Amino acid sequence: MLGPNTLITAASYDYRRGSPMGRQPMLEADVKIGKDVWIGAGAVVLMGSCVGDGAIVGANAVVRGKVPAGAIVAGNPAQCVGVRHE
Secondary structure, three states, rough: EEEOOEEEOOEEEOOOOOOOHHHEEEOOOEEEEOOOOOOOOOOOOOOOOOOOOOOOOOOOOOOOOEEEEOOOEEOOOOOEEEEEEO
């Protein structure tokens, strides 16, 4: 499930000193979202991230990296605040 105003992006830009902003290189990395995942309103999942099966991403959280299966994450940067029990 995706809440309103979520952003999942597989691209970003690098930063190289002395190079104009319009000439910064684009970076890309796959985003993987498991099964039975809930991503809350306004959350951002950045390039290269992996959200494991059954995880919950809290509203307005910013995910960069791996969210383990069944984890509940929140904040910026997203950190584990609990575990989902089924």
